[in-house]
Amino acid sequence: MKNWITWVILSAALVACGDKKEESVKVDSDKPNLTGTPDVGKVEQVEVKTTGTGLTPSAAVSEALKSAVMQVNGTAVDASSASVNISAKATAQLDVQSKNGSDSVKATEVVNSQAFAESVVTQSNGVVSTFKVDKLTPPKSNGGVYVVDITAKIAKFKAPADAGKIKIVVAPIKSTQQSFNIGGRNVPAHEVLEPIRQQIIESLTKTGRFTVLDRDFDSDIESELMMIGSGQTSQNDLAKLNQALSADVIWVGAVNSLSYDRMARQLKTSDRELVSYSGKWSITQRLVNLTTRQVMLSDTFKGDFPTVSPTTLGASINEKTSVANVQVEVVKKATESIMQKTFPISVVSLDGEAVVLSQGEGAVVEGGQYKLVKLGKEMKDPQTGQSLGNIETECCEVIVNRVTEKMSYGQLINVKVKLEGIEPGVLQLRGKVQAKPAEPSPQAAATGDKPKAKSSAPAEKTSAPVAAEKPKDKDW
Structure with missing residues (x-):
């Protein structure tokens, strides 16, 4: 009795192991994506059920396969191309063996065979990965048509996410x-x-x-x-x-x-x-x-x-x-x-006063100082009902200290609003801040002394030559 109970427990455990579903892998959004393979699209297999008709079993199967390919890859596929005539060789023997369909019993036997399905898949050279005839209906009268129902997996191009x-x-x-x-x-x-x-x-x-x-x-x-x-x-x-x-x-x-x-x-x-x-x-x-x-x-x-x-x-x-x-x-x-018209630059990450901007090269420059606004309630025109945009509140300025191809990094200064709880995209960039002249210190202002100018870097060279003195009137 004890051995029998042990055997039952072990059997249940083995069944549970066999039926155990593969657990989904949890992805930590805070961790970097280390599998950034370029997405160029891929060819995948799509299962489809179609029906074809024809005067012979071969013609009916060919029509069904043609319909399957065009259903998956679009009606733009040329009906004379190889992609919709993949069954020509595979079905050629079908008409021979069934005497062009006059032997409907033989025709049904052939199309339901594993050999016929494998022949269609092999000769399709990848267009069809699996093929099965679900039903073959002979003509109800002389001069009628065969009707065939099939299930097939057809190659389809999946476009890249971009x-x-x-x-x-x-x-x-x-x-x-x-x-x-x-x-x-x-x-x-x-x-x-x-x-x-x-x-x-x-x-x-x-x-x-x-x-x-x-x-x-x-x-x-x-x-x-x-x-x-x-x-x-x-x-x-x-x-x-x-x-x-x-x-x-x-x-x-x-x-x-x-x-x-x-x-x-x-x-x-x-x-x-x-x-x-x-x-x-x-x-x-x-x-x-x-x-x-x-x-x-x-x-x-x-x-x-x-x-x-x-x-x-x-x-x-x-x-x-x-x-x-x-x-x-x-x-x-x-x-x-x-x-600016289609995708305004916004703050996508905020950590204290360190920020990440949604655009990089071509949008901002390293060392540049930009104005940021905080978006508020959307306003609509009462006459047309169209959006007028969001209310904007002056927020702060950001100094960009690093620029990459698609993102940039910076530090906020002159902050005028509370930053806690601000969601990504709410802070948007509104142009570059022009450098302001240095203001005199309180001591200098009191004494009336003018602030001393800081030594500046040498002026950039220009291709234009220095103009000489204008000639006197008598030279003309």
């Missing part, structure tokens, strides 16, 4: 001019404008807030996709076809003006020239909703080229540096405007 972000295309910048006058030389427009476009693509990509779509290397991408479509790769890769993303918004830019003029006059009393340089630039950007064509954002950026006063000392400019400075300024202003 595909859920706002998808943006940066279009080439437009200009009515073929070239620009830069210091007396005509520089081709694409040499000036294309670097701006490429830098905006790079800048928006680094923010991590957009899925930036490529439109420059279409031919190279199509070449790779053709390899898949022609069967040179595993047919499991067929699920990658027809997966291109379309844009949600398009960035467009246009040059209003851009010229850096060289002006020269010959002196009357000598063979020398009086040379000077000056110029302006103006570029407009727009963010357009692709579907509705609504203009979501429109800005015009303006600036001046360094002015070189009239001189006879052989003044010259550095054309590449002058253009590069404009390019950098346009990219900086464009990115800041887009991010």
Whole structure:
């Protein structure tokens, strides 16, 4: 009796072990993520049930498989492609063995066999991972059709998580001019404008807030996709076809003006020239909703080229540096405007007065001092019902001491509100704080003494030469 009880207990224990479900692994949100593999999407298997009809068993099975592939991967799949005709070889013998379906008993026997299912899976080269005929219904009368119900697992491409972000295309910048006058030389427009476009693509990509779509290397991408479509790769890769993303918004830019003029006059009393340089630039950007064509954002950026006063000392400019400075300024202003409109910089972590900001490179600079506001109640227009934004209360300032690609770190100063209990995102950045001149100490103010100026670092060198004295009127 005692041995029998022991045997029952052991049996129950073994059954419990066998039925024990795998415990889910708890993830501590405070611990770093050490498995940050880039998400480029993957091919997964999707189970689907479909029905096909045909004059023969083979035609019915082929139609059912075609329907399964198109149901999983979309109706955009070409009906003549290999991905929807994977059963042609596997079902060829079916019609032979069943005498084109006239022997319905044999047809049912073949399609229900393990060998037939394995043949379909093998010859699909990865498109189908499992296959089963649930039911084969013969024609009810002469000239009727076979009806087949199947269950299959079909390869499907799962898009990366980034595909859920706002998808943006940066279009080439437009200009009515073929070239620009830069210091007396005509520089081709694409040499000036294309670097701006490429830098905006790079800048928006680094923010991590957009899925930036490529439109420059279409031919190279199509070449790779053709390899898949022609069967040179595993047919499991067929699920990658027809997966291109379309844009949600398009960035467009246009040059209003851009010229850096060289002006020269010959002196009357000598063979020398009086040379000077000056110029302006103006570029407009727009963010357009692709579907509705609504203009979501429109800005015009303006600036001046360094002015070189009239001189006879052989003044010259550095054309590449002058253009590069404009390019950098346009990219900086464009990115800041887009991010402020779509994703304002916010405090995502607050530990005392140490903070982490939601954006990094391209959004803030190391050593920069910025104003922060605390968001309050949302206000709505009583006439339209549209949101007017949130009430903002001056909070503090933040000095950025470290910048990474997607985040930045800083220290709060001049805090005017209570920081306890503030949730991530409630504190938002509102522009850079301009440096204020040092105020005199109380003692200096009492005595009337002016504060001594601190020694400053040497002034940055500029490409513009120092202007010489203007010539006298008699030289003209």
